[in-house]
Amino acid sequence: MCGIVGWVDFARDLSRERPTLRAMTDTMACRGPDAEGHWHDRHVLFGHRRLAVIDLEHGHQPMTAEIDGRTAAVVTFCGEIYNFRELRAELSAHGHRFRTRSDTEVVLRAYLQWGEDLAGHLNGMFALGVWDTRSEELLLVRDRMGIKPLYYYPTPAGVLFGSEPKAVLANPAVPRRVDADGLREILDMVKTPEAAVFTGMREVRPGQVVRVGRGGLTKRRYWSLTAREHTDDLPTTVATVRELLADTVDRQLVADVPLAVLLSGGLDSSAVTALAARGLAAQGRGRLRTFSVDFVGAAEGFLADAVRGASDAPYVREMSAHAGTDHTEVLLQADALAAPHVRDAVLAATDLPPAYWGDMWPSLYLLFADIRRACTVALSGEAADELFGGYLWFRNPAVRQAATFPWLTSGSARYFGGLALLDEGVKEKLDIPGYRADRYRDALAEVPVLAGEPAGERRMREITYLNLTRFVQTLLDRKDRMSMAVGLEVRVPYCDHRLVEYVFNVPWPMKSFDGREKSLLRAAAADLLPASVLERAKTPYPATQDAGYERALRARMAGLLADRHAPVLPLLDRERARRALSRPLGAVSRSYDRGSMELMLWLNQWLAAYDVTVDL
Incomplete structure (x- = not known):
């Protein structure tokens, strides 16, 4: 796992720009703390920061390949290829x-x-740049599900690229500007493919190849979800899911460094834990390490709410004992989530204001920092809900019929909508509802069609597609940035493209055959888990219930309102913010105001730290 950067300019001799390349590469130090490398030619500069996971002594990058004694191609690569041994034999x-x-x-x-057809041969998570010295062309490639990020900025005679926006922004040729569409992407959870918020910058779409040559820039999708008839019966489908997941977890155990699993006590992470524990034991690699997160005092003072019916802790402990793992429970102090140095680190890792789940970004960062002290690689249960239908909106009839993204309907908007404190004039100018409707229509137009599919089944295919191409991207981005900020590689077995392709085409009645969420996954993991974990209802990542966190938010907002130079003030409804602060303690956390308060605080910090100009 690494950080990559590059610069191609066919009109300039870039050999004099190596200091700029070093500055761009230095921004990726957190992603690759183990080594640094550079490569240059007349019209191209490549940089690389390495997190050594496989073949620790070798594998330094950028890496070159020679034909007849001359350099033919150079690669700067981020990620892991899980079928590299089979490909090595085939290439040999x-x-x-x-x-x-x-x-x-x-x-x-x-x-x-x-x-450029190499991408179709790779099983893994990856973002890479290849420079072909023979054709003088650059190839940018991103994995099928978008696990690893890759951004680029076209220039009049070439392109700049990097694993994160900060790498591109480190080049003085790139302005730090955000237009109306960029602000809309920040404020609304639509996650438009290729949109990168900063004006002129783009993100390589999952499953996309971008080629840059003297003739310009071209893009091609090498992979996308397709509709196929599912002919397997239920027992065969369950067995296939189990076989694919077991093979995927086994492949993702490859590492020459300490490895762990993120265990929440839910179905998704517990299935991965059970399979990983078995895999390590079969390889003679000892006991699996697992980690969970909670807040000091939360287990004793837990209060059930609409989405969290019980504390994770008892289920985590039971699953760890069941699988025989070496478990560590990471307990966080709620006040640490608001600590300035933590929030500075989160913002520096994201390059954008964390618009949703404001307290979860700092808690995930602190969890990963703790894990990194013991391990370099961790497996996660991310994406199972999107793939197998774990969220409430998959089963809510009203949401199914809503003409918008399921997570932005009225029942879910309190978690993902952050507009309550936005100035009314700015709201009118941005027309978020109109932008959301346009992006929703664009997304629906992409959904693959199966001839003769009933309307109800087609609707469930649409909802699954939206989750797998829009919603999960926000979660993968969060996990990537928070983990790589501390040099931890997080792998996501449920994003294996073979599993995704198969389950995407399973009819909804079969996916929900027992009337519950994630029926297929539960059946596939039935013999792996204790009954309590197997039957546990979906519970999201823990959020703090400590009133001290709300106090800290209130103090920060009060300070912002008192600072007449705060850059977010033109975007803020100050009177509504003052009214929110006048409400009793606890009222903000139970309302839409907390999410919007989080967003405005993050937005202000981002505008100031990144010196962003907003063009409205």
Whole structure:
């Protein structure tokens, strides 16, 4: 796992720009604390920061490949290729010779063998740039589900790219501006593919190849979800899900560094834990390490709400004992979530204001920092809800019929809508409802069609597609930024494209055959888990219930309102913010105001720290 950067300019000799390349590469130090590398030619600069996970002594990047004694191609690569051993054998049969045991060299040789079609051969999470010295072309490629980020900024004669916006912004040629559409993307949880908020910047879409040559820039999708008839019966479907998940977890155990699993005590992470524990034992690698997170005093003082019926802790402990893991419970102080140095670190990792679940970003950052002291790799249960239908909106008839993104309907908007404290004039100018409607229509137009599919089944396919191409992206982004901020690699078995392709096409009645959420996954993991965990209802990532956190938010908002130079003031409904602060303690946390207060605080901090100009 690493951070990558690059600059191509066909009109300039970039050899004099190596200080700028170093500045761009330095922004990726958190993603790759183990090594740094640079490569340059007349019209191209590549940078790399390495987090060593496989073949620790070798695999340094940027990596070159030679043909007849001359450099043919160069790669700067971020990610893990889980089928690299099979590909290495296949490429060896084609006559390729290898100098290392790394998956990076396999990627490079795969490019020499298959060109831009290499992406279709890779099983993994990846973002990469390849420079072909023979054709003088750059290839940017991102994994199918968008687990690893990749941004680029077209220039008149080339392109800049990097794992995160900060790498691109480190080049003085890139202005720090945000237009109306960029602000709309921040304020509304629509996650438009390729949108990158900063004006002129783009994000390589999941499953996309971007090629840059002297003739300009072209884009191509090498993978997308497709509609296929599902012919397996229920027992075969359950068995196939189990086989695919077990194979995926087994593949993702490969590492030359300490590895763990994030365990919440829910169905998703517990299934991964059980399979990983079995896999490590079969390989003779000892007991699996697991980690969970909670807040000091939360288990004793837990209060059930609409989405959290019980504390995670008892289920975590039972699952750890059941699987025989070496478990660590990370307990956070609620006041740490509001600590200035923590919030500064979160913002520096995201490059954007964390618009949703404001307290969860700092808590995830602190959890990952704790895990990183013991492990370099962790497996996660992310994306199972989107794939198997775990959220309430999959089963709510009113939400199914709503002509918008399911998570932005009235029942869910309190968690994902942050507009309550936005100035009314700004709201009118941005027309968020209109923008949301346009993005929703665009998304529906992409949904693959199966001939003769009943209307109800087609609607469930649409909802699943929206979750897998829009909603899950926000979760993957959060997990990537918070983990890589501390140099921790997080792997997501439920994003394996083979599993996603298969389950996407399973009819909804089969996905919900027992009338509950995630029926298929529960059936596939039935023999792996204790009964209490197997039957546990979906529970989201823990949020703090400590009143001290609300006090800290209130203090920060009061300070913002008192600062007449605060950059967010033109966007803020100050009178409504004052009314929110006058309400009794606890009222803000139970209302829409808390999410909007979080957003405005983050937005103000971002505008100031990144010196952003907003063009409205």
